[in-house]
Amino acid sequence: MxxxxxxxxxxxxxxxxxxxxxxxxxxxxxxxxxxxxxxxxxxxxxxxxxxxxxxxxxxxxxxxxxxxxxxxxxxxxxxxxxxxxxxxxxxxxxxxxxxxxxxxxxxxxxxxxGWWSRPVARLQQRWVQFTGMSRDGPPLWRGAAGELARWRAAALDMEAQCRAATSSRQPPDSGEWWSTPSVSALLSTTGPAPGLEALGLVAVEDSFGPEPARIWPVAVDSRARVYEITGPEDWVRLVSAYPLELTASKGLDWPTITGVTGRWFLPDWPAVAADYDGVHLSVAGYLATNGRALPVPGGQTVLAGWDPDATWWLTDVLHHHGEPRLWTPDAEDVLAWTVQA
Structure with missing residues (x-):
C-alpha cells in the first residue's frame, strides 16, 4: 500500500x-x-x-x-x-x-x-537547476554549515523585523511562508518519477511554469543519516525535537492558509544538522502533510514550500557524479521533456 x-x-x-x-x-x-x-x-x-x-x-x-x-x-x-x-x-x-x-x-x-512511499533514492538523486534560477554554476558541494548559519541569522532577523513592524501597528503584508532552509545555497534533490529523470523537473511549489533545466547527477555518501518524513507525525516529531519559534514572521501567512492562530514553530535547521545529514519528504508524506496546521508543544507548525520527494541536505555529504544535461520542456505537455544531445 x-x-x-x-x-x-x-x-x-x-x-x-x-x-x-x-x-x-x-x-x-x-x-x-x-x-x-x-x-x-x-x-x-x-x-x-x-x-x-x-x-x-x-x-x-x-x-x-x-x-x-x-x-x-x-x-x-x-x-x-x-x-x-x-x-x-x-x-x-x-x-x-x-x-x-x-x-x-x-x-x-x-x-x-509504490514509489510514493519510497525512502530517499540514494543512488538516483538529481539536482534540478532551472535556467531562470538566480544562482548559476555547479552545485554547492561544501559549506553547508555556513549556509545553515546564514539561514538562521536571516530567519531571526526577519522575525525581529516583523515583530517590530507589528508593534508599530504597521505589519508587513507577508512574511516568509516556507518551511525549508531555502534562502541559502543548500541543495535540495529529488529522485526519478515514471518517465522522468527527476520529479523535481515538474513537481515544484511556487514555480514559474516549465523552463529549461540542467539535471546534475548527485552521489550521496553511504553513511549519510537521513530523516524520513512519511506523514504529519514525522514532521511534528522533527519540529518538537528541534523547535525554533518564528511566530511574528510565520504568523503573517500561516493563519491565512490554515484558519489557525497562535505561536508558530519550525525546525532549528542547524540543530537538526547535528543529528541528520538530510531530511527527505516522500510523495505520500507530502500529500498528507503540506499546508496543514499541526500541533506541536507550545503552538503549531506548517510544512510549506517543500516539494514531494525532495531531500534537503544539511551537511556536506553530496558529491559530483557526472556532468549535467540540459532538458527542455514541451510547451503543450508538462510531462514531456527533451534532453540536449
Whole structure:
C-alpha cells in the first residue's frame, strides 16, 4: 500500500490530487467544475458530487501518467501566501471529500504508486537547476554549515523585523511562508518519477511554469543519516525535537492558509544538522502533510514550500557524479521533456 485513502483526504494537497485526476487535462474543463472554481454554492457542490460519483475511479488510478499529471497540478496549485482558492476550500468540506473517497481508495490500492512511499533514492538523486534560477554554476558541494548559519541569522532577523513592524501597528503584508532552509545555497534533490529523470523537473511549489533545466547527477555518501518524513507525525516529531519559534514572521501567512492562530514553530535547521545529514519528504508524506496546521508543544507548525520527494541536505555529504544535461520542456505537455544531445 502506498498511502491510505484517509491520508489522501486529510490534507489539502492530497484532496487536490484526487480532484485533478477527475478532470482530464486533455479535455475542456466541464461546466460543473468551472462553476465550482468560481463560487462553491451548495447547489454547485451537490452537482459536483453527483458528477464525481460517475467517474471510473479504478481506471483513473491505473493511468500512471494521468496520476503523475494530477500530482504536478496539485503541487502547482499550492499557495501559502494567500487564502486557499475556491477549489481547495470546497474540497475541505465533507460533501466533496465523500465524493472523492472512491478515487482516494483506488489510488491507495494501486500497485504502480509504490514509489510514493519510497525512502530517499540514494543512488538516483538529481539536482534540478532551472535556467531562470538566480544562482548559476555547479552545485554547492561544501559549506553547508555556513549556509545553515546564514539561514538562521536571516530567519531571526526577519522575525525581529516583523515583530517590530507589528508593534508599530504597521505589519508587513507577508512574511516568509516556507518551511525549508531555502534562502541559502543548500541543495535540495529529488529522485526519478515514471518517465522522468527527476520529479523535481515538474513537481515544484511556487514555480514559474516549465523552463529549461540542467539535471546534475548527485552521489550521496553511504553513511549519510537521513530523516524520513512519511506523514504529519514525522514532521511534528522533527519540529518538537528541534523547535525554533518564528511566530511574528510565520504568523503573517500561516493563519491565512490554515484558519489557525497562535505561536508558530519550525525546525532549528542547524540543530537538526547535528543529528541528520538530510531530511527527505516522500510523495505520500507530502500529500498528507503540506499546508496543514499541526500541533506541536507550545503552538503549531506548517510544512510549506517543500516539494514531494525532495531531500534537503544539511551537511556536506553530496558529491559530483557526472556532468549535467540540459532538458527542455514541451510547451503543450508538462510531462514531456527533451534532453540536449
Amino acid at each position: 502506498t498511502v491510505t485513502s484517509e491520508q489522501l483526504l486529510v490534507g489539502p494537497r492530497g484532496r487536490r490530487l484526487c480532484w485533478e485526476l477527475t478532470v482530464p487535462a486533455d479535455q475542456d474543463t466541464p461546466g460543473w467544475a468551472w462553476q465550482l472554481q468560481e463560487r462553491p454554492t451548495p447547489a454547485r457542490l451537490r452537482a459536483a458530487s453527483q458528477e464525481l460519483a460517475r467517474v471510473d475511479a479504478p481506471a483513473l488510478a491505473a493511468d500512471a501518467r494521468a496520476v503523475l499529471r494530477a500530482l504536478v497540478q496539485a503541487v502547482d496549485a499550492a499557495r501559502y501566501w494567500q487564502p486557499p482558492d475556491e477549489i481547495d476550500r470546497a474540497l475541505a468540506g465533507p460533501e466533496l471529500q465523500a465524493a472523492l473517497a472512491p478515487v482516494a481508495q483506488a489510488l491507495s490500492a494501486s500497485p504502480s504508486l
